[in-house]
Amino acid sequence: MADAGRPGPHRARYRRILRFASLQLVQLWWFELFLPRIGLAGIAERTRTDRMRRIAQRFHVLAVDLGGLMIKVGQFMSSRLDVLPPEITDELAGLQDEVPAVPFADIKALAEAELGVPFDRAFAWVDERALAAASLGQVHRARLSELDAADTGLENVVVKVQRPGIDEIVAVDLAALRKVAGWLRRVRIVSDRVDAPALVEEFAQTSLEEIDYLHEAQSAERFGENFAADARVATPEVVWERTTRRVLTLEDVTAIKINDTDALRGAGIDPDEVADAFAKAMFEQVFTHSFFHADPHPGNIFVTPGATPDAWRLTFIDFGMMGQVPEGLRSGLRALVIAVASRDGRKLVDAAQEVGVLLPSADTKEFEKAITALFARFGGMGFAELATVDPREFRDFASEFGDTIRALPFQLPEGMLLLFRAVALTSGMCSGLNPTFNVWDAVEPFAAQLLRDETGSTVRAFADEAWRAAVTTARLPGRIDAVITEIEEGTITFDTSRLERRLDSLIRIGRRVVSAVVFAGLAVGGALLIVPTPPLGIVLLAASVVPLAHALFAGAGRR
Template identity: 30%
Template sequence: MTRRLFRGVFIVWVMLRYGLDELFLTSFQKPWLHAIARIVSVGRKLDAPRGQRIREALERLGPIFVKFGQVLSTRRDLMPLDIADELARLQDRVPPFSSDVAIASIERAFNKKVEDIFVSFDREPIASASIAQVHFAVLKNRTGESREVAVKVLRPGMLTAIEKDLSLMRMMAGWVEGLSDDGKRLKPREVVAEFDKYLHDELDLVREASSAAQLRRNMTGLDLVLIPEMFWDYCATEVIVMERMTGIPISQVERLRAAGVDIPKLARDGVTIFFTQVFRDGFFHADMHPGNIQVSVAPATFGRYISLDFGIVGTLTETDKEYLAQNFTAFFRRDYKRVAELHIESGWVPAATRVDELESAIRSVCEPYFDRPLKEISLGLVLMRLFQTSRRFHVEIQPQLVLLQKTLLNIEGLGRQLDPDLDLWATAKPFLEKWMIDQLGPKKLLDQLRNEAPRYAKLLPELPRLLVDFLQRGQSGSDRALGELLAEQKRTNRLLQGLVYGGVGFVLGLVAMQLIVRVRVF
């Protein structure tokens, strides 16, 4: 209890030191809070922009608050753009913990001495972050061969530290929410709950290994990205062992260019990987900042992306994917009326919303940005204006799309760094239109029928017996007139004929729709 009290006092002191009270308390309509804000502001130098002060305060408060700021930076629907941009600059600058502690964690997880697992183990970590650190090693295997691996070890005592800080965050969120209308609009309780979920997901390294394995399967055959293999005999909640990947960090563009990598192609490949993971698989790497991306220069895999760190992944349902694809396609065609209709059809805006008003608002945001190279477009600014428009029309922000937004902004950043002239929209448009054709065409119908075939196989043999039982029940009714029975049989016959003809018509209609879509697109 005492430690929690001291931690709370320290948090308040840091907030005052960096002038966060000036940003929040002065907006509350309570005179005594205005007085406090004026008193605590005496003697402080608050020349730095507000976003910078918030970022520096979170860095001072430690790794958990840094991670919170990183998550908060994705919620551009909740805060001004300048603060969101500054929070996006937060990096995990955490000193490594002792290699003896890391080795003890490995031995405890696998109940073996580290020398019985590895031929060699680098005591100096190659990377250290708020949640875990990574060591290189050489793994022994059952065939006597050795494999170069990376060993990710969870930082000790993380769960206890996280629970303490989360408890304080929940308490502070309650204060912010109760003190002003602005506080309620920011939804601090929901943001903390979202952060809680992400953080606990990252604390389970088996979950991260499973996500990496799924992405690796999904990307097989694309030949654009490499994802490390997981060694399941040595994966536990606190430790995972994976294939060691070697490449050039994607931020080192000059090194990549000197190695002969086609930089514009690399930029286009990044967009292709993103849209493939999102719209084909509905399962995407949601932490694609430059620190987690390398490029292979090995002869066999030259120029391919290398993805690392799978603690945060995003998922989308078939409904989400279809809605997003239709929205993107409508945006690319500048069909703002269709975008407005999709918002209403999905229930994201009230049903009584006028389509023409929402269409006009969306057009005013998006139209000025088309036909420009990426270097002249700030996707963050477009998103922020869209969110401002969304608030005007009471659009409900969809939680499942927050990670998608974050990842899209990461892609924009990579595109700017690699090829400022990349046209993100033009690169993505053919992919999305092909995806839409696949969703509407006969191939999709055949895939769905194939998936449902086991259920149909069970029901079809029973259909004649069910039909006979139905007719027999009709004949056994002593109180039913013969004419009624014949009418019932005729209705049954018409129903069966309708099912047959309707099925044929449905297939022919899909083929016709496929032809129409192809004509419109091409």
């Protein structure tokens, strides 16, 4: 972080961020640590809501003034409902990544240096007015040169160019954030509830990927390949000949914004159908492809009309923020779904630990108590029934539940955070298109598939165990006969009749034990599956009678 240590605007920026953070930490120490120790905890309690709101307001001003990565920090914080109070997240939720455009001459100079050719050779025309300007880069419309158009089959494109000097600003901002995280790690009231350095590193990784346009281009192509067979979902083509780490050239796919319901109806497109298709596409990304668009706000989704009113498609853009669901997280999500389906608080706590949302210092008893209360209040309702609950009841319970969760060392890992962000934006978007939209109805088919996958895994496990037991039983007499043959053909002569009787007895006992194991496996499997899959559960329970009879009565007449 050399830039922060040299004189100039970057050093001033670094110090301003640290000064803001240190003032908030002093206030935190005074109200949350010092006043309670001298018996004035009531003052801290009464003023906490207003203090949190004022901190968020001051940070809002700081972020807008500094721009750069600080706006992204505010947006990131607004999504951290797991570690920050609603007074902060609500205030920062409206922080928009909109800043004045960089003069076109500066953008042109950077792009030409990156591409290695003058603009008039790379493009036949470039609109000097920015189509969009954000804290990390800005976008201009353009037309490809005749040669590039012939090679790619494209003509109209958009060119996304980094803001000049943004690399240095990002480095300075991350250095300041890491310094603040180090301070927070030494404050027990914070460190017991949140791993601040881990949060900063999570944010840093996402931010560095977002300013690497080669990474974004690869994500766009991967996303397109995942939906290659789906005519309802489209992505812009990447013009690789005019793409570098700081310049990204894509097919211009500008169309109707997904939240423009008047334009949709004008094109003969039903917004309700768009909501259903959008939710399906988003959850397919999560549950099928394990690779999803983590920033699906209205500016990043277009509805492109087709030749007929029913031939429209969803076109996704801006793949800088993507989420992945690794196998470990997918396994944890499956466990979470099963725990919710069975309304088992203990299983859900175990699943939360598997996913990694609980820090080592977590009091799981308190968490289990909160989850049990959640199930007791809403657990008996199906997906559709939840839509009929009074929203005020949801808000009241969410407030109580949120306070409990924030009191625990509860922290969403990166994959889960981006997933929750995507689901929240999806739910909000679909509700805007269709006021009666219920996100649970959209999730239910995928949740049911997870349960079927889990059921299939359970059945396969029982089948494998039963098969191994049967093979062992089938091979046991042959092995014992071989041992007896070797003894009989040996040079030592002795009476083996008693040994043979003992071995026969052991074989019978072994077979009955194996039958008992098979019976237990089938019975337990049937009991587990009788509710989610009644026919299969009944078959397993019925089949368990055969090994049970053998275990109880085989050899009953022998002595």
